[in-house]
Amino acid sequence: MPDAAGCWGPEPGADAGVKAAWDALAGVMDPEIPVLSIVDLGIVRAVSADAEGRLSVALTPTYSGCPATGVIVLEAETALARARLDARVSVVIAPPWTTDWISDTGREKLAEVGIVPPPHSGKRALTAPDEGIACPRCGSEDTRQISRFGSTACKALHACNACLEPFDVFKCH
């Protein structure tokens, strides 16, 4: 889970290389939702340094079939290399990614571009009805789901019955 301030980042007292790596990764944007950094998305699982100062970065995919995973790994490696960091990026699948790991800043950024951020899983389970989702444009809660599968694996398509605008909803996962 993100820390109390809803952010991901180095542990207090982490070494300079680890901090620099987190900074570099915070500049890597998700290729399909470019307002979110991969740190905001919660897919940077761990950054550690060994005795020689060599860094290891663990990323986790959002969906198993997400075609962006390969691009994200490549961009993370590029960003780390640009920051002149000696780092190895690996992909881990356990524990599985959940939308609860999207940081509070990430949720705010999603809302700003008109994508309804995912509810916390405790509040609305994946299989529960998609009710009471407010339109990001006019605020009306009179909305409906058009399709459970939207423009990317992580989003569903909804529409507002009041202002008639369609909008994306980040699925609770």
Place this chain on the structure above:
Amino acid sequence: MSTDLKEALFAFTLRLGDTSLVLGHRLSEWCGHAPELEEDIALTNVALDLVGHARMLLTYAGELEGKGRDEDRLAYRRDVFDYRNHLLVEQPNRDFGHTIVRQFLHDAWAVELYGRLCASTDETLAGIAAKAVKEVRYHVRHSGDWLVRLGDGTEISHAKVADALGRLWPYTGEMFERDEAEQALVAAGILPDPAELKAAWTARVEAVLGEATLDRPADGWMQKGGRRGEHSEHLGYLLAEMQFLPRAYPDANW
């Protein structure tokens, strides 16, 4: 892990990986052809998840085998007789109703299987299952909703899914087959008990069929063989398309 158990786990993981890959490829054939845009996107989204599961499973199968075969080697360099997928998933798409029935019968199995595999004593398999189960829950909800809509829909839609159910039912027995090697995996807590899995699947399927006003076909003769490499003629055509590029240009790279 003993060598016997490891071999059995390789065989099981390969079967599950092949089943995901073949069904993923079948669904991808709908790309650009589904009855409406939203459904086109939905079917291909599900296809991507299934291919994603296949990648994890085939990678793990290659590690268990220990002969240096990676996911691509396993997916692209094996012929029909070396594939171990269920016969159900290689059946052609036919119409949309047929695709939905095939998908639902599989999804209902996958969601129950992965849910149980999360508690597997094999850590890697449990990790893959924990990832996959979140996605297949979504898939089964989608295919189940469609089945209800088509079954309890018009006379034509009902007739089409009822016909598909009759055609596909004989392929469902294979999902619960366990050979001797797999029984050892069950005993070791790596795989769930097949009888209990079947009971859970049956309950799930009967509930949705009831809502869809469809009769559950009787369990008659069940088709078998896919898990041993004996396939219907349909798989060869699928592999010919899927494997064309790596076979024509071996070791091609992006």
